[in-house]
Amino acid sequence: MTKAGLLVTALLFHCQTALACMCLSPPPIDRAFSHSSLIFKGRVTEIARNKFYNSQGFGAELINFEVTQGYKKAKSGGGVISIVNTNTSCDFFFEEGKEYFVFAHDLGGGYYSTSSCTKTAEAGRFLAADLKILQELSRDYGDISTDPRNALVVNKPAYLELVSQHQAFSATIAKQQRQLKLLLGLLIGVTILAGIYITRLKSRKPGS
Incomplete structure (x- = not known):
């Protein structure tokens, strides 16, 4: 299955209705560390x-990060890491230019997501006590040497491929819409001409 197909599949299975987000308080930092597939601080x-978009028409966002500090399967200078937001009530809302601590979960196929139910937080709001424990846990993490490219959600070539596919799809839809308008115009024109012809036939006097 292609990267694009895996992303659509991931979005399909993680699509939720727009109800109020209901989750327990974020877990303790040690549990959050063990339950997260990818942890980093990034801008x-x-x-x-x-x-x-997924197959149900729900939009998705790709949030691209520049990693400033890695804690689990990521490190500074490892390239762009992207998080998928699937338009659910539990999405964590990011802002461009701001820095965050991100605790991400594996969606499968190399894609990750996070939510407001995790320890993900704006850098300035992340607790100093949690940061101290996080730093200690990351030092003991045996897989910290993992090649950061393995943690990339959407690398640049794959990202550009997805954008290209979307643009091609949009161009196809636009072409079909133009063809439909042309067809409707022709049908309306034929209907009008047929009406005029029938009216003239009826208006002719017998024997004329």
Whole structure:
């Protein structure tokens, strides 16, 4: 299955209705560390909106991060890491230019997401006590040497491929809409001409 197909599948299975988010308080930092697949501190460089949709028509966002500090399967200078927001009530809302501590979960196929139910938080609001424990846990983490490229959600070539596919799909839809308008115009024109012809036939006097 292609990267695009995996993303659509992940979005389909993580689509929720727009109800109020209901979750327990974020877990203790040690539990959050063990339950998270990817942990890092990073600055949001771009939020890609209105480009990706699942099969039910729900929009998704790709939030691109520049990693400033890695704690689990990520490190500074490892390239762009992207988090998928699937337009649910529990999405964590990021802002471009701001820095965050991100605790992400594996969606499968190399994609990750986070939510307001996790320890993910704006850097200035992350507790100093939690940061101290996080630093200690990351030092003891045996897989900290993992190649950061393995943790990339959407690397640049794959991201550009997804954008290209979306643009091609949009171009196809636009072409079909133009063809439909042309067809409707022709049908209306034929209907009008037929009506005029029938009216003239009826208006002719017998024997004329």
